[in-house]
Amino acid sequence: MVYKITVFVATFCAFYGFSQEWVQTGSLNHSRCDHAAILLQNGKVLVTGGIGAYNSCELYDPGSGIWKETGNLNQERWSHAAVLLQDGRVLVVAGYAWDGVYGQFLSDYEIYDPETGSFEDVPPLIPARENHTATLLQDGRVLVAGGWIYPPGFLNDCQLFITEPKVEEKVSKVCNDFSVTPNPFTHATFVSFSVTHMDWVELSVYDIAGRMVKTLVNSLLEPGIYKIEWNGDDESGAEMPTGFYIVRLNMKGSIRSKGLIFVNC
DSSP states (O other), X not given: OOOOOOOOOOOEEEEETTXXXXXXXXXXXXXXXXXXXXXXXXXXXXXXXOBTTTTOEEEEETTTTEEEEEOOOSSOOBSOEEEEXXXXXXXXXXXXXXXXXXXXXXXXXXXXXXXXXXEEEEOOOSSOOBSOEEEEOTTSOEXXXXXXXXXXXXXXXXXXXXXXXXXXXXXXXSEEEEEXXXXXXXXXXXXXXXXXXXXXXXXXXXXXXXXXXXXXXXXXXXXXXXXXXXXSBOTTSOBOOSEEEEEEEEETTXXXXXXXXXXXX
Protein backbone atom coordinates (compact mmCIF):
# COMPACT_ATOMS: atom_id res chain seq x y z
CA MET A 1 0.00 0.00 0.00
CA VAL A 2 1.30 3.48 -0.93
CA TYR A 3 0.59 6.45 1.29
CA LYS A 4 0.77 10.01 0.08
CA ILE A 5 2.46 12.28 2.59
CA THR A 6 2.08 16.04 2.23
CA VAL A 7 4.66 18.30 3.85
CA PHE A 8 4.00 22.04 4.12
CA VAL A 9 7.07 24.23 4.00
CA ALA A 10 7.39 27.83 5.14
CA THR A 11 10.78 28.53 3.55
CA PHE A 12 11.08 31.28 0.95
CA CYS A 13 13.89 32.22 -1.41
CA ALA A 14 14.34 35.42 -3.39
CA PHE A 15 15.52 35.28 -7.02
CA TYR A 16 17.74 38.03 -8.35
CA GLY A 17 17.46 38.04 -12.13
CA PHE A 18 20.55 40.14 -12.85
CA SER A 19 22.83 37.66 -11.07
CA GLN A 20 20.67 34.57 -11.71
CA GLU A 21 20.79 33.18 -8.21
CA TRP A 22 18.48 32.25 -5.35
CA VAL A 23 19.07 33.81 -1.94
CA GLN A 24 17.44 32.64 1.29
CA THR A 25 14.99 35.14 2.81
CA GLY A 26 12.58 35.19 5.74
CA SER A 27 10.18 32.27 6.28
CA LEU A 28 6.42 32.47 6.54
CA ASN A 29 4.93 32.38 10.01
CA HIS A 30 2.58 29.58 8.87
CA SER A 31 3.41 26.76 6.45
CA ARG A 32 0.95 26.60 3.56
CA CYS A 33 0.33 25.43 -0.01
CA ASP A 34 -2.32 26.20 -2.66
CA HIS A 35 -2.33 29.80 -1.42
CA ALA A 36 -2.36 33.02 -3.47
CA ALA A 37 0.29 35.75 -3.48
CA ILE A 38 -0.16 39.30 -4.77
CA LEU A 39 2.27 42.23 -5.07
CA LEU A 40 0.68 45.31 -3.48
CA GLN A 41 1.12 48.89 -4.64
CA ASN A 42 3.26 49.62 -1.56
CA GLY A 43 5.78 46.98 -2.64
CA LYS A 44 4.82 44.37 -0.06
CA VAL A 45 3.53 40.90 -0.93
CA LEU A 46 0.20 39.67 0.43
CA VAL A 47 -0.20 35.90 0.87
CA THR A 48 -3.74 34.62 1.51
CA GLY A 49 -5.04 31.32 2.84
CA GLY A 50 -3.81 27.94 1.65
CA ILE A 51 -3.84 24.40 3.01
CA GLY A 52 -2.16 24.41 6.39
CA ALA A 53 -2.87 28.09 7.05
CA TYR A 54 -6.54 28.21 5.99
CA ASN A 55 -7.75 31.77 6.74
CA SER A 56 -4.47 33.34 7.90
CA CYS A 57 -2.75 35.99 5.77
CA GLU A 58 0.72 37.48 5.88
CA LEU A 59 2.61 40.44 4.44
CA TYR A 60 6.18 40.17 3.18
CA ASP A 61 8.43 43.24 3.37
CA PRO A 62 11.17 42.91 0.71
CA GLY A 63 13.25 45.56 2.48
CA SER A 64 13.56 43.61 5.72
CA GLY A 65 12.80 40.12 4.41
CA ILE A 66 10.32 39.67 7.27
CA TRP A 67 6.79 38.27 7.18
CA LYS A 68 4.15 39.85 9.42
CA GLU A 69 0.60 38.67 9.99
CA THR A 70 -2.28 40.81 8.78
CA GLY A 71 -6.06 40.46 9.03
CA ASN A 72 -7.53 37.00 8.47
CA LEU A 73 -9.83 36.00 5.64
CA ASN A 74 -13.45 35.85 6.73
CA GLN A 75 -13.67 32.42 5.08
CA GLU A 76 -10.78 29.95 5.11
CA ARG A 77 -9.89 28.93 1.56
CA TRP A 78 -7.30 27.45 -0.77
CA SER A 79 -7.04 26.89 -4.54
CA HIS A 80 -8.55 30.38 -4.84
CA ALA A 81 -7.60 33.34 -7.03
CA ALA A 82 -6.50 36.83 -6.02
CA VAL A 83 -6.04 39.96 -8.11
CA LEU A 84 -4.91 43.52 -7.39
CA LEU A 85 -7.63 46.09 -8.16
CA GLN A 86 -6.88 49.51 -9.63
CA ASP A 87 -7.50 51.26 -6.31
CA GLY A 88 -4.87 49.12 -4.52
CA ARG A 89 -7.23 46.69 -2.80
CA VAL A 90 -7.11 42.93 -3.44
CA LEU A 91 -10.01 40.82 -4.65
CA VAL A 92 -9.96 37.22 -3.38
CA VAL A 93 -12.26 34.89 -5.34
CA ALA A 94 -13.89 31.54 -4.48
CA GLY A 95 -11.73 28.43 -3.85
CA TYR A 96 -12.15 25.39 -1.65
CA ALA A 97 -12.52 24.85 2.12
CA TRP A 98 -12.87 22.00 4.61
CA ASP A 99 -15.63 22.17 7.21
CA GLY A 100 -14.22 19.35 9.34
CA VAL A 101 -16.36 16.64 7.77
CA TYR A 102 -16.81 17.51 4.10
CA GLY A 103 -15.10 19.81 1.65
CA GLN A 104 -16.98 22.65 0.01
CA PHE A 105 -16.46 24.63 -3.16
CA LEU A 106 -16.75 28.35 -2.46
CA SER A 107 -18.67 31.02 -4.37
CA ASP A 108 -17.89 34.07 -2.25
CA TYR A 109 -15.62 37.07 -2.73
CA GLU A 110 -13.59 39.06 -0.23
CA ILE A 111 -11.76 42.35 -0.70
CA TYR A 112 -8.60 43.16 1.28
CA ASP A 113 -7.85 46.78 2.13
CA PRO A 114 -4.11 47.36 2.77
CA GLU A 115 -4.89 50.54 4.72
CA THR A 116 -6.98 48.74 7.34
CA GLY A 117 -5.44 45.28 7.02
CA SER A 118 -8.91 43.71 6.94
CA PHE A 119 -11.19 41.79 4.57
CA GLU A 120 -14.73 42.76 3.57
CA ASP A 121 -17.29 40.26 2.26
CA VAL A 122 -18.96 41.04 -1.07
CA PRO A 123 -21.80 39.30 -2.96
CA PRO A 124 -21.22 35.70 -4.14
CA LEU A 125 -20.02 34.36 -7.43
CA ILE A 126 -22.19 31.67 -8.99
CA PRO A 127 -21.23 28.91 -9.66
CA ALA A 128 -18.67 28.02 -7.03
CA ARG A 129 -15.20 26.93 -8.24
CA GLU A 130 -11.56 26.30 -7.46
CA ASN A 131 -8.32 26.43 -9.51
CA HIS A 132 -9.68 29.25 -11.66
CA THR A 133 -8.03 32.47 -12.82
CA ALA A 134 -8.80 36.13 -12.06
CA THR A 135 -7.48 38.83 -14.40
CA LEU A 136 -7.73 42.61 -14.07
CA LEU A 137 -8.96 44.20 -17.31
CA GLN A 138 -7.95 47.66 -18.54
CA ASP A 139 -11.37 49.10 -17.65
CA GLY A 140 -11.04 47.96 -14.01
CA ARG A 141 -13.32 44.94 -14.23
CA VAL A 142 -12.06 41.49 -13.22
CA LEU A 143 -12.48 38.45 -15.46
CA VAL A 144 -12.89 35.18 -13.56
CA ALA A 145 -12.43 32.24 -15.93
CA GLY A 146 -12.82 28.47 -15.75
CA GLY A 147 -11.94 26.33 -12.76
CA TRP A 148 -13.18 23.03 -11.41
CA ILE A 149 -16.09 21.78 -9.30
CA TYR A 150 -17.56 18.36 -8.59
CA PRO A 151 -19.93 17.76 -10.23
CA PRO A 152 -19.72 18.45 -13.21
CA GLY A 153 -15.91 18.83 -13.37
CA PHE A 154 -13.96 21.33 -15.46
CA LEU A 155 -15.75 24.65 -16.03
CA ASN A 156 -15.94 26.88 -19.10
CA ASP A 157 -18.04 29.44 -17.20
CA CYS A 158 -16.68 33.00 -16.99
CA GLN A 159 -17.82 35.93 -14.88
CA LEU A 160 -17.08 39.66 -14.90
CA PHE A 161 -16.74 41.39 -11.54
CA ILE A 162 -17.42 45.13 -11.23
CA THR A 163 -16.61 46.98 -8.03
CA GLU A 164 -16.74 50.60 -6.95
CA PRO A 165 -13.22 51.92 -6.29
CA LYS A 166 -12.52 53.03 -2.75
CA VAL A 167 -12.95 56.79 -2.51
CA GLU A 168 -11.92 58.91 0.44
CA GLU A 169 -15.13 60.64 1.38
CA LYS A 170 -15.74 63.65 3.58
CA VAL A 171 -19.34 64.36 4.49
CA SER A 172 -20.23 67.87 3.41
CA LYS A 173 -21.94 70.16 5.89
CA VAL A 174 -23.49 72.17 3.11
CA CYS A 175 -24.76 69.39 0.87
CA ASN A 176 -27.45 66.84 1.64
CA ASP A 177 -29.66 64.24 -0.07
CA PHE A 178 -27.07 63.18 -2.66
CA SER A 179 -28.52 60.42 -4.89
CA VAL A 180 -28.28 59.02 -8.42
CA THR A 181 -31.37 57.43 -9.99
CA PRO A 182 -32.07 55.30 -11.91
CA ASN A 183 -29.05 53.10 -11.34
CA PRO A 184 -28.25 51.13 -13.51
CA PHE A 185 -29.54 53.23 -16.43
CA THR A 186 -29.71 52.99 -20.22
CA HIS A 187 -30.64 56.46 -21.51
CA ALA A 188 -30.56 59.01 -18.71
CA THR A 189 -29.90 59.20 -15.00
CA PHE A 190 -30.47 62.08 -12.60
CA VAL A 191 -28.09 63.31 -9.89
CA SER A 192 -30.03 64.96 -7.07
CA PHE A 193 -28.61 67.01 -4.21
CA SER A 194 -29.50 69.97 -2.05
CA VAL A 195 -27.36 72.99 -1.19
CA THR A 196 -28.00 74.68 2.15
CA HIS A 197 -25.56 77.60 1.70
CA MET A 198 -24.41 79.43 -1.42
CA ASP A 199 -21.26 77.72 -2.63
CA TRP A 200 -19.19 76.79 -5.68
CA VAL A 201 -20.17 73.28 -6.74
CA GLU A 202 -18.35 70.87 -9.03
CA LEU A 203 -20.21 67.80 -10.24
CA SER A 204 -18.33 65.45 -12.57
CA VAL A 205 -18.46 61.91 -13.95
CA TYR A 206 -15.38 59.67 -13.94
CA ASP A 207 -14.69 56.26 -15.42
CA ILE A 208 -13.41 53.36 -13.33
CA ALA A 209 -9.79 54.25 -14.17
CA GLY A 210 -10.24 57.72 -12.64
CA ARG A 211 -10.39 59.64 -15.93
CA MET A 212 -12.91 62.49 -16.02
CA VAL A 213 -15.68 61.79 -18.55
CA LYS A 214 -17.84 64.88 -18.25
CA THR A 215 -18.36 67.93 -16.05
CA LEU A 216 -22.05 68.35 -15.24
CA VAL A 217 -21.81 71.39 -12.95
CA ASN A 218 -18.98 73.86 -12.31
CA SER A 219 -20.53 77.03 -10.98
CA LEU A 220 -21.74 78.99 -7.97
CA LEU A 221 -25.08 77.63 -6.75
CA GLU A 222 -27.62 79.26 -4.48
CA PRO A 223 -29.39 77.29 -1.72
CA GLY A 224 -31.93 74.90 -3.16
CA ILE A 225 -32.64 71.42 -4.48
CA TYR A 226 -30.96 70.43 -7.74
CA LYS A 227 -31.58 67.59 -10.21
CA ILE A 228 -28.92 67.22 -12.91
CA GLU A 229 -29.28 64.90 -15.90
CA TRP A 230 -26.52 62.76 -17.43
CA ASN A 231 -27.31 60.71 -20.54
CA GLY A 232 -24.11 58.65 -20.72
CA ASP A 233 -22.06 60.94 -22.99
CA ASP A 234 -18.64 62.56 -22.68
CA GLU A 235 -17.64 66.21 -23.11
CA SER A 236 -17.79 65.89 -26.90
CA GLY A 237 -21.28 64.38 -26.82
CA ALA A 238 -20.11 60.89 -27.79
CA GLU A 239 -21.80 57.98 -26.05
CA MET A 240 -19.72 56.15 -23.48
CA PRO A 241 -19.45 52.34 -23.50
CA THR A 242 -21.28 50.11 -21.05
CA GLY A 243 -19.44 50.15 -17.74
CA PHE A 244 -19.08 51.36 -14.20
CA TYR A 245 -18.81 55.13 -13.57
CA ILE A 246 -18.45 57.42 -10.58
CA VAL A 247 -20.34 60.66 -9.99
CA ARG A 248 -18.33 62.95 -7.73
CA LEU A 249 -19.73 66.03 -5.98
CA ASN A 250 -17.19 68.54 -4.68
CA MET A 251 -18.20 71.43 -2.46
CA LYS A 252 -15.68 73.42 -0.38
CA GLY A 253 -13.25 70.51 -0.64
CA SER A 254 -15.80 68.09 0.79
CA ILE A 255 -16.22 65.24 -1.66
CA ARG A 256 -19.07 62.78 -1.97
CA SER A 257 -19.27 60.11 -4.62
CA LYS A 258 -21.72 57.56 -6.01
CA GLY A 259 -21.09 54.61 -8.28
CA LEU A 260 -23.42 53.89 -11.18
CA ILE A 261 -23.68 51.46 -14.07
CA PHE A 262 -24.41 52.66 -17.61
CA VAL A 263 -25.78 50.10 -20.08
CA ASN A 264 -25.36 51.35 -23.65
CA CYS A 265 -28.02 49.65 -25.71
